[in-house]
Amino acid sequence: MTRKTALAAAVAAALTLGTATVAATQSTALASSARPTPGFRSLSADARAQALATADRDAAATARALGLAPDERLQVKDVLVDTDGARHVRYDRTYRGLPVIGGDLVVHRAADGRITGSDLAHQGAITLSTVTPTLTTADASTTAVRHAKHVKNARAAGPDSQLVVYAVGKVPVLAYRSTVTGAGEEGAESREAVILDAAGGTVLDQYELHQDVSGTGNGIHDGQVSLETTQSGSGYTLTDALHGSTTVYDSYNSPQSNPAQNARTFSKSTNSWGNGSTSSRESAAVDAAFGLAKTWDFYKSTFNRSGIRNDGRGAPAYVHVDNNLLNAFYDDSCFCMSFGDGSSQNGYTPLTSLDVAGHEMTHGVTAATAGLNYSGESGGLNEATSDIFGTMVEFYAANANDPGDYYIGEKLHMPNGYFRRMDNPASDGSSLSCWNSGAGSVDVHYSSGIGNHFFYLAAEGTGAKTIGGLPHNGTPCNGDSFAGIGRDKAAAIYYRALTAYMTSTTNYAAARTATLQAAADLYGTNSQERYIVSKAWASAGVGTALPDPGNGTPTPTPTPTDPGPGGNALANGGFEQGATGWTQSADDITNSTQQTAHGGSWYAWMMGYGSAATESLSQSGIAVPATGSPRLTFWLKVTTQESGSTVYDTLKVNVNGATRATYSNANASAGYVQRTVDLSAYKGQTVSVEFAGQEDAYLATTFLVDDVAIG
Known part of the structure; x- marks a missing residue:
């Protein structure tokens, strides 16, 4: 749970598929001055390194200012600098050298260096009576295998279990983080993390490790597109030097647990790739390379973000991973992305579409920023974040073969015509459109519908409309009616909330708080933008709408039903709406x-x-x-x-x-x-x-x- 305190060159060429035409210039679009931004400065590599070094030097003093324990240490992860010079410094923390799950935090500093506030995944100091476990690492691995619920025929994966401090709840405990492998939704090599109490072996948490769009697929539909490639001697490779040297490899059906096992670089003597069908192994690579480049360009031109970790480095991508793999995923442990070739369920269509590429690369961005835990409501937010920005990439790319819309996987050859819908999440029969008290127990791919629904309503408002040639209908959970603020503003608000305010344990109620703060930062406390953000959350079942600031003409939120004589005079007495009213x-x-x-x-x-x-x-x-x-x-x-x-x-x-x-x-x-x-x-x-x-x-x-x- 989130707590807030008041503290204070390589040569590059572009190609057009199906021809030998090579462009000499980069086609990256620049952001218009009118485009909403998240309010952060663009930092050069040297300036960012200096900001990180400063934050590292300040770490000990910052820990003391936050009241952390003497055995805790802060490790700087990222720094964002506002246009006015204010800084948002993100730290991870350790306790007696052990990593702390749920120990991340963001410290907000004014331009003069004063601490003006902080967001902590775990509030206050961490103290343990001992860091000596009762269970051995071997016992922990055995117990984790026995309790695995996301995979079948589980077995221990890799080295012994890792000793950690688990601080996701109010009282931190010494724990083991174990990884098990077995047959699951992602295939024969699915992986699951199991967190065990190091004293008694009680399961504290467990979740799938691959942050994916499980069950999605994609045809070779990008058509003729331009790619950035690298010339090597008399040949070319699918290495994009203009986007952090992102390289697309042919995995040659390596297992998803190690996609690099048999991998080879795509290389050839000519700079024309693929034939637009699965008969060429290059075609899926073209889609992946194009989608990842467009995702990079979107983040750079919109948010001044240079790659996944904002350090200008591209992550390797592997296509043709495993066999019959109806999945694509990002794995932070290898800083890489993997794309399967689909299965009989989707006609063996490779999973390399624009929204999938944007979705997976965004999982990396989330890992590098808020680090949202991949379980409970924070896991749903993690998936929603990838759907939100994968959709924004689709709009940004403006590819005539795949126009922007709020359907996820509409070109993936799935039986129902799409995988998820942001305007009406429940239409797939499994996703949640509206928050309820059991949302944290729902599969993260389905609880993501709450965040998706919020974003759609904030951007587009309620009512029926056609977007990208597809019907959409923003149906609120509370019967409200209002116009949206536009997807660019909604994305700017969400990105600022993700990178400056959310932490690993942020749930939907806390996400509402973070986006309201971000909207206030960008547009003002009494802005229509902030008001509509509150209405969109209320229309997804999270909290209530703020009072109308009176500087716009949206339709007022319906008045809640009077509880009647003898009713509960308190708001949210059962706390099922999170912190609403309290x-x-x-x-x-x-x-x-x-x-x-x-x-x-x-x-x-x-x-x-x-x-x-x-x-x-x-x-x-x-x-x-x-x-x-x-x-x-x-x-x-x-x-x-x-x-x-x-x-x-x-x-x-x-x-x-x-x-x-x-x-x-x-x-x-x-x-x-x-x-x-x-x-x-x-x-x-x-x-x-x-x-x-x-x-x-x-x-x-x-x-x-x-x-x-x-x-």
Whole structure:
């Protein structure tokens, strides 16, 4: 979960397929001055290296300013510089030399170097009693194989399991990260990561490793296109020196676990490649090379981003990977992309279309920036991000054979005519168009529909229209009606949110917060752009729309249904809409599987640090009924490391600032207990309700709160 704090040349030639015509100049389009941008400066390689070096020198001081523990270290990952000189520095962190899963963070600095804020995947310091595991690495690998759920006939892959700190939940634990291989959706060599508690072997998380568009396929439909190639002696290779020396290889059906095993460079004496059909192995390579070059150009001209890692280096790409592989994927461990030749399901059509190339390369961009975990809601966001920018690449390329639209895989020869639709995700029968409390448990390729739906609505608005020759219909989840802000503005907002504010554990509620902040940065807090972003999220079931700033004419969001007499006067008392309606000092509202909710899957997890800390969770503007015996009810579960009846750690219930009830470690219970607070003194009044937690310096007490109501 995300928490916010207030801290402060090689020779190149282009060819036209089917002819011997060679162009002498690069065809990269330059961004128009009118194109919306994410507000970042374009940095030369030297300037970026200097910015990274500065951030590295500041790492220790930054860790202290953030209140991190002495055993933690920050490792700089990236730096973005705003047009006004402000910086967004992204770090990973280690604990006693161990990598921390969920330890990434972004520090925001003003032009003068002052820290103005931060976004942390895990809030606060990390402390463990020991970094010595109970399980051996061999035991961890064996346990991981036994518990694999994404692959069948699993076996350990590669070296022994890696010891890590798993900090995705509120309380960090020593863990093993293991990789297993077996038969899965990606074929016989599918890979799965399994995270195990290093003490007892409990599975903490597990997810597929390949970030893919599983099940997609593509014909050789780009037609005659220009490519950047490299002359070598009297011949040519499919090495694109103008795009980071990106090279396309023929994998010669190497296994997807090692696509370079049998790989050879595409090379020949003439600079004309492929014949537009699968009868030539070069044809799929042409599509891949063209798509990757267009993706590079899109990121460069639109966002001033030079390649996947913003360092000007191209990633190798492999076509003709494995056999009967109906898949394409990006793998950050090899910094490479792989494209299969399809299967009987799609007529053995290679998976090398424009939107697939853009999708896969974007997985690399996500890995280099927010690093969204590939499980739960963050995994759905990861997939949605690739769909969003893969679609933007399709629009950018303006290829007459594949015009821009919001269908994913519309040219992939799939039985239903497409793989996913951003305007109406649920139309494929599996994807989610609207957020629900179980979204984090849905396959990431299907929960991505929530993010896809948001982006489409933000860009295009509601209603029926034809785009790229295909019918689209932006149908909101809440019956709203409004015009979009255009895909260029929507993309600028989303990219800034991804690169400056999101972290590995960002969920949909936090993505809403990040995009609203990005919209405010680019267009102003009271802008129509920010307002429409909020309406688009609300129309995808995430949060509610902001008040209309009054400087535009969108249709107002429908008024929520009145709960009626005796109804819940609070907003989102069960927390199933994330943080909507609540103000929290830390990211207490969560759907982490490390604890259980009383109802649904969301709850408030307060305290549990085992060190001196305070937290608050509040909601204001609550109308207390004027008749009867009004009361506040909620379900509370208290677990503690303390013993005896002495009060050390407390959770107070404050109404209008006055404490009305106090619970402590002495109220520890095996499960949830309903608690009641009398509100008779506040009949007919509008009040604020606050849960205020306080923990001393020793031993942890956790307070879980759920299903809060006033009636």
